[in-house]
Amino acid sequence: MSSSHVSSTNPLSSPIYIRAITPVDASQIAQWRYPPPYEIYSLSPEDAESLMRLEFQYYAAQDDEGALLGYFCYGDDARIPAAFEQGLYADGSLTDLGLGMRPDRTGRGLGTAFLSAGLTFGERLFGAKGFRLTVAAWNVRAVRLYEKCGFSAADAFTIPAGGVSFLVMTRSTPRTGQAQSPR
Numbered sequence: 001m002s003s004s005h006v007s008s009t010n011p012l013s014s015p016i017y018i019r020a021i022t023p024v025d026a027s028q029i030a031q032w033r034y035p036p037p038y039e040i041y042s043l044s045p046e047d048a049e050s051l052m053r054l055e056f057q058y059y060a061a062q063d064d065e066g067a068l069l070g071y072f073c074y075g076d077d078a079r080i081p082a083a084f085e086q087g088l089y090a091d092g093s094l095t096d097l098g099l100g101m102r103p104d105r106t107g108r109g110l111g112t113a114f115l116s117a118g119l120t121f122g123e124r125l126f127g128a129k130g131f132r133l134t135v136a137a138w139n140v141r142a143v144r145l146y147e148k149c150g151f152s153a154a155d156a157f158t159i160p161a162g163g164v165s166f167l168v169m170t171r172s173t174p175r176t177g178q179a180q181s182p183r
């Protein structure tokens with residue numbers, strides 16, 4: 001499936017398009033390296049194949065010139081097994097969202113435009129009425145962004161092995177956004 005949408009507020013002054021992920025995108029994303037303390041979000045070359053699995057619903061975000069900006073996934077791969085075990089994904093009306101921006105684009109105030117594009121895309125393509133994000137509690141940059149985009153913490157849990165705490169954040173009110181056909 002291939003479709004493109006654009007965020008309505010974008011400090012890049014350039015549209016963000018979202019389209020079906022390609023093997024080339026997946027290979028690039030698997031090679032991205034996030035600097036500390038975000039290195040846990042770096043994938044490995046072996047992960048490229050799973051980004052192409054249809055049931056994981058990965059999509060690529062690109063700028064007006066075709067440069068890969070990041071990715072979104074809608075569904076299973078955005079969930080954490082420990083949260084399943086605690087029954088924190090019981091609300092089937094919510095679409096689980098995973099995301100990642102290209103490392104050199106992070107921390108520059110582009111998060112709102114990026115996430116807004118992914119939310120608009122999910123609403124329009126999947127008819128998503130609400131979203132759920134699972135995020136490491138220490139990742140204040142991501143948590144701050146999600147709060148700015150209307151998410152709030154619905155649950156929290158800690159993985160016993162390693163003791164890392166996570167927040168399950170939800171956003172139930174549909175938002176509106178502009179959509180535009182790819183050029």
Ligand SMILES: CC(C)(COP(=O)(O)OP(=O)(O)OC[C@H]1O[C@@H](n2cnc3c(N)ncnc32)[C@H](O)[C@@H]1OP(=O)(O)O)[C@@H](O)C(=O)NCCC(=O)NCCS
Pocket residue numbers: 034038041099100101102105106107108109110111112114133134135136139140141142144145148
């Ligand atoms: C999470 C992500 C989308 C955020 O987008 P971003 O463009 O990097 O974030 P922004 O620069 O827009 O910053 C978002 C907010 O966090 C704040 N922030 C930035 N760096 C911060 C830091 N190190 N500590 C605390 N707050 C920080 C910003 O000031 C901003 O808040 P404000 O608007 O109130 O000023 C992006 O960093 C990303 O994809 N990272 C990949 C790894 C990751 O963290 N994934 C999360 C998966 S759940």
